[in-house]
Amino acid sequence: xxxxxxxxxxxxxxxxxxxxxxxxxxxxxxxxxxxxxxxxxxxxxxxxxxxxxxxxxxxxxxxxxxxxxxxxxxxxxxxxxxxxxxxxxxxxxxxxxxxxxxxxxxxxxxxxxxxxxxxxxxxxxxxxxxxxxxxxxxxxxxxxxxxxxxxxxxxxxxxxxxxxxxxxxxxxxxxxxxxxxxxxxxxxxxxxxxxxxxxxxxxxxxxxxxxxxxxxxxxxxxxxxxxxxxxxxxxxxxxxxxxxxxxxxxxxxxxxxxxxxxxxxxxxxxxxxxxxxxxxxxxxxxxxxxxxxxxxxxxxxxxxxxxxxxxxxxxxxxxxxxxxxxxxxxxxxxxxxxxxxxxxxxxxxxxxxxxxxxxxxxxxxxxxxxxxxxxxxxxxxxxxxxxxxxxxxxxxxxxxxxxxxxxxxxxxxxxxxxxx
Numbered sequence: 001x002x003x004x005x006x007x008x009x010x011x012x013x014x015x016x017x018x019x020x021x022x023x024x025x026x027x028x029x030x031x032x033x034x035x036x037x038x039x040x041x042x043x044x045x046x047x048x049x050x051x052x053x054x055x056x057x058x059x060x061x062x063x064x065x066x067x068x069x070x071x072x073x074x075x076x077x078x079x080x081x082x083x084x085x086x087x088x089x090x091x092x093x094x095x096x097x098x099x100x101x102x103x104x105x106x107x108x109x110x111x112x113x114x115x116x117x118x119x120x121x122x123x124x125x126x127x128x129x130x131x132x133x134x135x136x137x138x139x140x141x142x143x144x145x146x147x148x149x150x151x152x153x154x155x156x157x158x159x160x161x162x163x164x165x166x167x168x169x170x171x172x173x174x175x176x177x178x179x180x181x182x183x184x185x186x187x188x189x190x191x192x193x194x195x196x197x198x199x200x201x202x203x204x205x206x207x208x209x210x211x212x213x214x215x216x217x218x219x220x221x222x223x224x225x226x227x228x229x230x231x232x233x234x235x236x237x238x239x240x241x242x243x244x245x246x247x248x249x250x251x252x253x254x255x256x257x258x259x260x261x262x263x264x265x266x267x268x269x270x271x272x273x274x275x276x277x278x279x280x281x282x283x284x285x286x287x288x289x290x291x292x293x294x295x296x297x298x299x300x301x302x303x304x305x306x307x308x309x310x311x312x313x314x315x316x317x318x319x320x321x322x323x324x325x326x327x328x329x330x331x332x333x334x335x336x337x338x339x340x341x342x343x344x345x346x347x348x349x350x351x352x353x354x355x356x357x358x359x360x361x362x363x364x365x366x367x368x369x370x371x372x373x374x375x376x377x378x379x380x381x382x383x384x385x386x387x388x389x390x391x392x393x394x395x396x397x398x399x400x401x402x403x404x405x406x407x408x409x410x411x412x413x414x415x416x417x418x419x420x
Contacts, residue, residue: 012114077092230316317343321345358397362394
């Protein structure tokens with residue numbers, strides 16, 4: 001535990017990533033986990049953290065404390081119902097005003113702002129100028145890279161790149177989550193003089209502890225004579241779940257006997273049945289269902305809603321391999337969670353996955369959108385004899401490099417540099 005952080009107070013801005021919102025929805029993924037775990041870890045280190053997010057649910061409380069010194073504060077900005085994060089632009093001036101109202105009413109002064117995502121960074125820049133305190137920004141996703149991956153299917157607003165460049169130029173520090181993201185900001189965005197520090201996300205090592213496969217399968221009542229593949233991610237095209245289904249179809253043709261042994265679980269989408277769904281999410285689900293149906297009668301692929309992390313941990317442990325076929329992935333926290341459990345990962349050779357998935361050691365990488373190569377890498381793991389070797393190498397890599405206590409220590413060091 002860190003010591004002597006006094007009454008350091010941080011205002012985190014995470015406009016769409018509510019840290020205590022259920023995972024799996026269109027706007028509930030890695031950013032939510034990152035903000036939640038970082039705030040909890042900073043709290044343990046003696047730092048006070050208020051996470052400001054948009055109040056999008058009338059049934060949700062305005063303020064929720066989730067650690068001794070950390071709470072989420074939901075600000076009214078626009079209607080109190082779901083709005084796509086791509087449409088947040090007109091709502092952000094009100095978000096700024098509500099933040100200032102809250103800080104005045106509560107008589108709280110912050111030492112710095114840490115924003116998450118580009119609209120949060122836009123808010124952070126305005127507050128930085130008003131409050132005269134430093135701004136640290138973490139993007140979690142870069143618009144130009146997402147555009148390259150999705151092409152015309154990218155729904156990001158036209159102003160996104162301009163906002164991202166403004167943040168890169170004016171924030172006091174950018175925290176990038178992988179060496180590749182740092183390089184992308186310098187090369188793709190042409191920000192050669194970027195003030196940045198590379199600090200990866202962490203993994204909750206208590207929640208994602210090493211598991212023996214047969215034990216996890218007993219807990220989930222899954223058969224031991226099957227080869228299990230797990231996918232976990234938002235219901236979003238860039239996560240590449242359709243590429244995985246296409247790879248399963250290739251396995252059926254080339255390795256029919258292995259295909260008969262498969263169980264494939266796709267955990268994606270908001271776990272709440274009553275939650276209002278965005279059109280893009282519904283469209284992506286229909287497209288995914290169609291791909292599964294094309295496998296024919298009784299395919300071994302099960303499309304399931306997102307899971308709480310405690311249950312997802314068991315599925316990671318029960319799996320022979322976790323698949324991450326993303327078209328673009330700034331970091332890819334699922335990969336580290338799976339590795340911490342002892343399970344190898346087959347992932348697209350993109351973003352942070354280039355750094356965390358080490359060929360032949362913690363899994364294999366493949367060319368994004370290439371279902372043939374994905375099928376080949378999956379077969380290589382399922383038919384190989386390196387399971388024990390993968391187990392120990394994955395576990396050691398994740399647990400040795402991505403504990404949240406270590407990550408929080410690095411973040412606090414950057415905070416202290418900025419506030420002197």
